[in-house]
Amino acid sequence: MYYFINDYNEIMHEKILDAITKNNMVQTKGYGDDKFCDEAKELIKKSFYCPNSDVFFFMAGTQTNLTIIDAMLTRSFEAVIAVDTAHINVHEGGAIEASGHKIMDCPNENGKLNPKYIEKIMEVNLKDDHMSLPKAVYISNSTELGSIYKLDELKAIWEMCKKYDLYLFLDGARLGSALCSDKNDIKKEVLAKYTDVFYIGGTKNGAPMGEAVVINNDALKKEFTRQMKCRGSISAKSKIIGISFAELFRDNLYFELAKYANDLAIKIYDKLKSKYKFYSEVESNQIFMQISNAQIEKLKQSFAVEVPYALDEKTSVIRIVTSWATDAKKVDELIELLLNM
Incomplete structure (x- = not known):
C-alpha cells in the first residue's frame, strides 16, 4: 500500500534530519530564544523581502489559525469571513467557534474567495448592530481544492479589506506549492505588502512539524508572544522548528x-x-x-x-x-x- x-506521510527531509542530529546536544535557551530560530527568522525575512515583519514559529496549522484569528478578533462580537470550504470552517473541529468567535462563510469559487462576498456581508452586518461584525478575512493559498490565487485576486481582496477596515490573513500551509505553481504570478516579495499576516507551512513541505508566521501589521505584533502562550502555541523545544526552517530557506530547499x-x-x-x-x-x-x-x-x-x-x-x-x-x-x-x- x-x-x-x-x-505529511513521511517525517522530514534528510537534510533537516541531519541538521537536527548534528545539533541534538547543543544547549540553548528554550521557547524559541535560540540561535537556530534567530537564523531561520532572518532567512525567511530575506527570502520574502520583509525586513520589518516579525516571524513566529508554531507547531501545527490549526493552532496557528486559532491563535492568529483570536489575536485579530479582540471583541467577542467580532467575526472572520471565509469561504465555505475553508480549513477553519470544515476541518478544525470548531476551534474558532470554541474561542467565542463566529465564522461567516460564503460560497467558494473553485475554492477561492471572491471579494464581492466580503462586501455583501459587510453591507448587511453594518446595518444591523444586533449581528456579529467581521473584523478579519481568512484565505488560504493554495486552497482546499488545490487552486491558487492570482495577483489581481489577492489585490482585490486586500483592497476590499482596507475599505472595511478588516485584517487579511493568508493561511500558507501549502504556500510553497502555490508559489511554485506554473500558474502562479504572485511573487513572494509582495505577500507582506498585500496581507496583514501570512504563514509559511513547514509540516506539509519537508519539515517534521512547524509553521512560520509572518506578521506585517504592527498592531498585531504587540504582545503576540503572550497571545501564543495563552493558546499553548509556544514549544519549549522550538529550536527543532528553527533548525528545520533554517535548512529549508538557507539554499531554497523549501521551493525545490x-x-x-x-x-x-x-x-x-x-x-x-x-x-x-x-x-x-x-x-x-x-x-x-x-x-x-x-x-x-x-x-x-x-x-x-x-x-x-x-x-x-x-x-x-x-x-x-x-x-x-x-x-x-x-x-x-x-x-x-x-x-x-
Missing part, C-alpha cells in the same frame, strides 16, 4: 521540494486528463478527480487516497496528493493502474 492521502511535488501532480493530470474528469483545475500538488466507486475499490487495493465528495450513488471525487517525498516510480504505477481501469 502506497499513500497519496496527504503531504514544493516544485517537485507540483511537477508530479501535473504529470498525473497530463497523463489522465484524456480519460477522466477533474473536479477542479490542477494548479498545485492536490488533484481532485471524478471516478466510479467500483474503480475506487480497485484503486484502494494498491494505493491509499482520500474520497472527500460523493457526486452520486455511483461516482465520487478522489483526492490525490503528491509531496516532497513522493516516489516517482509509484506515480508511474498509479498512472498505469488508472489508465488500465
Whole structure:
C-alpha cells in the first residue's frame, strides 16, 4: 500500500534530519530564544523581502489559525469571513467557534474567495448592530481544492479589506506549492505588502512539524508572544522548528521540494486528463478527480487516497496528493493502474 492521502506521510527531509542530529546536544535557551530560530527568522525575512515583519514559529496549522484569528478578533462580537470550504470552517473541529468567535462563510469559487462576498456581508452586518461584525478575512493559498490565487485576486481582496477596515490573513500551509505553481504570478516579495499576516507551512513541505508566521501589521505584533502562550502555541523545544526552517530557506530547499511535488501532480493530470474528469483545475500538488466507486475499490487495493465528495450513488471525487517525498516510480504505477481501469 502506497499513500497519496496527504503531504505529511513521511517525517522530514534528510537534510533537516541531519541538521537536527548534528545539533541534538547543543544547549540553548528554550521557547524559541535560540540561535537556530534567530537564523531561520532572518532567512525567511530575506527570502520574502520583509525586513520589518516579525516571524513566529508554531507547531501545527490549526493552532496557528486559532491563535492568529483570536489575536485579530479582540471583541467577542467580532467575526472572520471565509469561504465555505475553508480549513477553519470544515476541518478544525470548531476551534474558532470554541474561542467565542463566529465564522461567516460564503460560497467558494473553485475554492477561492471572491471579494464581492466580503462586501455583501459587510453591507448587511453594518446595518444591523444586533449581528456579529467581521473584523478579519481568512484565505488560504493554495486552497482546499488545490487552486491558487492570482495577483489581481489577492489585490482585490486586500483592497476590499482596507475599505472595511478588516485584517487579511493568508493561511500558507501549502504556500510553497502555490508559489511554485506554473500558474502562479504572485511573487513572494509582495505577500507582506498585500496581507496583514501570512504563514509559511513547514509540516506539509519537508519539515517534521512547524509553521512560520509572518506578521506585517504592527498592531498585531504587540504582545503576540503572550497571545501564543495563552493558546499553548509556544514549544519549549522550538529550536527543532528553527533548525528545520533554517535548512529549508538557507539554499531554497523549501521551493525545490514544493516544485517537485507540483511537477508530479501535473504529470498525473497530463497523463489522465484524456480519460477522466477533474473536479477542479490542477494548479498545485492536490488533484481532485471524478471516478466510479467500483474503480475506487480497485484503486484502494494498491494505493491509499482520500474520497472527500460523493457526486452520486455511483461516482465520487478522489483526492490525490503528491509531496516532497513522493516516489516517482509509484506515480508511474498509479498512472498505469488508472489508465488500465
